[in-house]
Amino acid sequence: MSDSSLGAAGLAALEERLAHDLLTLNWRARAWLPERRQDGQAVIDVLIIGAGQAGLAASMALAQQGIAAVLLDRAPADHEGPWATTARMETLRSPKELTGPALGLPSLTFRAWFEAQWGRAAWDALDKIPRLQWMDYLRWYRRVTAADVRSEHTVTAVRPRGDGLVEVDAQAPSGRATWLARRVVLATGRDGLGGPQIPPFMQGVAHARAGGLWAHSSDVLDYATLAGKRVGVIGMGSSAMDSAGTALESGAASVDLIARRAALPTVNKSKGSGVPGLTQGHYDLPDAWKWRIRHYINAQQVPPPHGSTLRVSRHAQAYFHFGCAVQAVAQAGQQLQVTTARGRFTFDFLILATGFVIDWAHKPEFAPFAPHVRTWGERYQPLAGEQDRELHDSPDLGPVFEFQEKTPGACPGLERIHCFNYPAALSHGTVSGDIPAISDGARRLASGIAGLLYREDVEHHFAALQAYAEPELLGDEWTPADTAQRTQPLP
Incomplete structure (x- = not known):
């Protein structure tokens, strides 16, 4: 690719190629x-x-299945997801070669988008994808796929009905509206059925939003306000490193990372599980194997990325503490006293990098159906030593990511809501949020929904079949033969 074809011209050429690909693939x-x-x-x-x-x-x-979808998102246009808001990593963890949401279309991949603008040499030199560049790619993806996104639409209630419809209330700049849909897909991300996990030792300590001195790593926070402060970070995973690195780069006087583990895990077991066989076969595994695999990954824990860890450790004022299980946190004036198994820390601000929890109380918009969702805790009893709260609380999903009723008949229409977010991992594997297999999950969801909608309308489609009258032949394509001239009389 020559320099003259890069930039806007290169991107325009790629979009023309993509349009032709979509045309030829119908x-x-x-x-x-x-x-x-x-x-x-x-x-x-x-x-x-x-x-x-x-x-x-x-x-x-x-x-691709001939089904038009409408997408509601609470964020302003082009700020969907965490990438340009609460995410703080410098680059993605995923290898740059992964095709992500491209759905098998070469011209829709990040690589094609990148090379069209900066060329092959720049691609070869690229190590990992910068976070904000991934957001730019998704903005382009949204535009070229003509996704029907309604921005600044905050969903306030989802109500399944017994007549084949789901009601969805949403608040938009133009006012409140109620949508009616045959199927609803929850593509709500990592905390899709809950929110930040706040440990019990934070009870009674005011959050930064209420004038307090702590925040969760997923909160919107102006890290410039941490300049000159002693900052504590509880946790030592990816979000902990990203938060610590951002605080240090913003001028924090010191950052102490506190982990209850005796050592930082060094092997990403989740990466080791990512083979096509598991992607395609996880849903059909016996319950015990599903649980065993997901629990093993959870128990081993995913280490922070190499680059993210170096981002922190290169600062002399960064301190890594292991074996420091937190026992209590108390505010003393404008400081926080954090008592651990190995001593007491004093901080000016505390960041909880404690992950997320499945907790319907965080999602009041799902209250109309949440009590009726069957969970894995009601489906499966794990072996001793394999108890896992995240897995216990995960929804027990059907083959099309649909919720299932805890008590049959108690919530008609619940199965019309499809859980296409992180908590689907135990039922379906990691195909509904993470970059590596997101296309596999999307195709499974779409083909399944197409089949369900066809089955519901089979009478309509049969009537359309019966009424179908477009002729293949006009009747003048042949001349009837004089059969008597070509045959002998029967005896």
Whole structure:
């Protein structure tokens, strides 16, 4: 690729190639679902909550099936997902070669987008994908796939009904509206069925939003306010390193990272599990194997990336503490006293890098159906030593990522809500959020929904089959022969 073809011109050429690829693949199959209205209101076939990479991939996979989706996202346009807001890593952990949400289309990959603008040599020199560049790619992905995203639409309630529809209330700049959909997909990310995990020792200590001195690593926080301060970080995973590195680069006087573990894990077992066989076969594994694999990865813990760790350790005022289980946190004036198994720390600000928890209380918009969702804790009893709260609380999903009822008949329509976010991992494997297998998950979701919608409308489609009358032949393509001239009389 010559320099003259790079930049905007190169991107325009790539978009032309992508458009031709979609045309030759007949990607956007013709619409085949009957239009539906309820009390004068249009019914959406598939409504996706969340327009980050999972929602966009699901929308594009549905388009291949001839199904148009509408995506609702609470963020302003082009700020969907965590990449440009709460994420603080310098680069993605995933190898640059992974195709992510491209759904098998070479011209839709990050690599194609990158090389079109900066060339092959720049690609060869690239180590890991910068976080904000990945966000730029997703913005481009949204535009070229013509995803129907409604920005600044905050979902306030999701109500399944017994008549084949789901009601979704949303607050938008134009006001409140209720959408009706045949299927709803929750593409709500890492904390899709919960929120930040706040340890019990923080009870009674005011959050920064309320004038306190602590925040969770997933909170929106102006790290410039930490300049000159003694900062504590509880945890030593990826988000801990990203938060610590950002604080140090913002001028923190010191950063102490506190871990209860005796040593930092060094092997990413999750990466070791990422083979196509597991991606395609996890859902059909026996329960014991599903649990065993996911629990092993959880128990081993995923180490922070090499680069993220060096980002912190290169600072002389960064301190790594192991075997320091936190016992209590108390505020003393404008300081926090953090008591651990190995002594007491004094901080001006504390960051909890303690991950996320499945907790429906964090998602009041799901309250109409949350009590009825069947979990793995109600499906499976693990072996001694394999207890795992995250897995226990994970939803027990059907083959199309659909929720299932705890008590049959107690919540009609629940199965019309599909959980395409991180908590689906125990049921389906990591195909609904992480970059490596997001296309596999999106295709599974889209093809499954297409089959469900066809089955529901089979009478309509049979009637359409019966009424189909487009002739293949006009009747003048042949001349009837004089059979008597070509045969002998029967005896």
